[in-house]
Amino acid sequence: MVKKSPTEFSFWEKKIETLPTQDLKKLQAKRLRQTIKKAQTVPFYEEQFKAASTDPDKIESIDCIKSLPFTTKDDLRNQWPYGLLAVPKDDCVRVHASSGTTGRAVAMLHTEKDIDTWSNLVARCLYGVGVRKRDIFQNMAGYGLFTGGLGFHYGAQKLGTLTIPIGAGNSRRQVNLMRDFGTTVTHIMPSFAIYLMKVFKDMGIDPKRDTKLRIFFLGAEPHSEETRKRIETFYDVDAYNSYGLSEMNGPGVSFECHLKDGLHIWEDSYIVEIIDPEGDEPVPMGEVGELVYTTLQREAMPLIRYRSQDLASFIQEPCKCGRTHCRISRIQGRVDDMIIWKGVNIFPLQIEKVLMEIPEVQETYLVVLETENDVDRMIIQVEVRESFLKGEKSYELQARIVNSLQAELLAKPEVQLVSSGTIPVPEAGKAKRVIDKRSF
Numbered sequence: 327m328v329k330k331s332p333t334e335f336s337f338w339e340k341k342i343e344t345l346p347t348q349d350l351k352k353l354q355a356k357r358l359r360q361t362i363k364k365a366q367t368v369p370f371y372e373e374q375f376k377a378a379s380t381d382p383d384k385i386e387s388i389d390c391i392k393s394l395p396f397t398t399k400d401d402l403r404n405q406w407p408y409g410l411l412a413v414p415k416d417d418c419v420r421v422h423a424s425s426g427t428t429g430r431a432v433a434m435l436h437t438e439k440d441i442d443t444w445s446n447l448v449a450r451c452l453y454g455v456g457v458r459k460r461d462i463f464q465n466m467a468g469y470g471l472f473t474g475g476l477g478f479h480y481g482a483q484k485l486g487t488l489t490i491p492i493g494a495g496n497s498r499r500q501v502n503l504m505r506d507f508g509t510t511v512t513h514i515m516p517s518f519a520i521y522l523m524k525v526f527k528d529m530g531i532d533p534k535r536d537t538k539l540r541i542f543f544l545g546a547e548p549h550s551e552e553t554r555k556r557i558e559t560f561y562d563v564d565a566y567n568s569y570g571l572s573e574m575n576g577p578g579v580s581f582e583c584h585l586k587d588g589l590h591i592w593e594d595s596y597i598v599e600i601i602d603p604e605g606d607e608p609v610p611m612g613e614v615g616e617l618v619y620t621t622l623q624r625e626a627m628p629l630i631r632y633r634s635q636d637l638a639s640f641i642q643e644p645c646k647c648g649r650t651h652c653r654i655s656r657i658q659g660r661v662d663d664m665i666i667w668k669g670v671n672i673f674p675l676q677i678e679k680v681l682m683e684i685p686e687v688q689e690t691y692l693v694v695l696e697t698e699n700d701v702d703r704m705i706i707q708v709e710v711r712e713s714f715l716k717g718e719k720s721y722e723l724q725a726r727i728v729n730s731l732q733a734e735l736l737a738k739p740e741v742q743l744v745s746s747g748t749i750p751v752p753e754a755g756k757a758k759r760v761i762d763k764r765s766f
């Protein structure tokens with residue numbers, strides 16, 4: 327049985343995807359002017375622009391964006407649910423909401439044209455890494471207000487790919503469907519892809535032997551290169567990082583091309599800046615900062631300089647794939663994900679990177695912060711193979727993990743080895759990596 331068909335890498339919309347940079351910037355400036363005009367009809371922005379003396383007709387280049395006010399998540403919350411609409415409510419056909427992992431959710435509304443533009447961006451991401459009409463696409467992201475389900479669904483439909491809209495969870499059923507329908511492509515959360523490995527093993531199904539899987543889209547949560555490699559090896563697939571946020575539609579904002587060397591951002595739809603998370607100024611090229619987005623094509627809810635709280639850096643060199651749209655690093659985490667422990671700043675992704683490099687480490691980990699006798703402890707629970715839970719092997723492994731973590735974090739955490747399946751993994755929804763029980 328030939329499992330994998332050869333992958334073609336090409337463009338869904340070659341002209342726009344490879345538009346010379348100068349033309350892309352001109353297009354952005356034109357769309358920025360239009361966006362500001364549209365946003366001016368929203369009382370919230372009207373006031374903001376008045377305070378910042380914004381005149382859309384004076385926007386000559388996208389550099390002028392620096393004079394515009396920021397929009398924050400709190401602004402979106404305060405305008406819940408219809409406050410930021412730039413079109414009559416009757417012109418909207420869909421509402422989505424962020425998953426609310428960092429507080430109250432925010433609502434985003436879309437016109438039919440918005441949905442179409444969004445679907446097209448997702449189709450570009452899919453097509454670019456070789457998804458074709460003949461593929462079978464199993465969408466394992468939650469359907470509903472969360473954008474991962476319907477966002478990918480509409481993109482795949484635009485491409486004409488047969489889609490299995492199973493959504494999140496239902497591990498055994500997912501595996502059965504993959505095998506029975508000959509699924510070739512999935513969209514899955516990385517933590518769930520790691521968890522599902524155990525389910526495959528328990529069911530005695532070998533993805534290499536028993537499935538036709540060839541492409542995974544890993545999205546919705548931060549994950550390390552080491553996690554990608556584990557997933558690619560176990561499932562025998564190419565796994566691509568796919569990033570988006572509800573406020574910018576959802577998936578389809580940024581994605582890896584087949585070179586897997588940073589994520590392109592669709593600049594005909596978004597202007598992206600990277601700024602100092604604690605200030606208003608851009609960080610130097612190549613440094614990590616907060617991603618700030620301006621929509622360029624949205625009808626229902628144009629957003630100006632939205633502070634995403636996601637942290638990444640620009641990659642300066644043009645990509646060898648031929649796309650001219652800028653690239654960013656993988657998301658390092660969110661501003662509010664950062665753990666400050668004993669004066670050291672730590673992102674869960676740093677911990678994951680170290681752990682996933684250690685072959686004895688199994689599916690998952692959990693960081694627990696607690697205070698005991700006025701001392702803040704950081705305990706990292708790590709799932710390992712049964713044979714490493716006792717005796718000499720266990721001491722050796724524990725010490726090795728502590729040393730590797732200390733070298734990366736520049737602080738020495740405690741490590742607890744636990745058996746596989748001990749740490750709860752949500753079947754649907756984003757993995758919780760940190761429990762902070764410290765008393766402040």
Ligand code: AMP
Pocket residue numbers: 423424425426427472473474544545546547548549567568569570571572573576634636657659660
């Ligand atoms: P939501 O709007 O609830 O779907 O959540 C969007 C957030 O999920 C983003 O702002 C990121 O913090 C996170 N996220 C989504 N995709 C990725 C990804 N590929 N890598 C890292 N974080 C991601």
Ligand code: ZN
Pocket residue numbers: 583584585590645646647648649
């Ligand atoms: Zn590329």
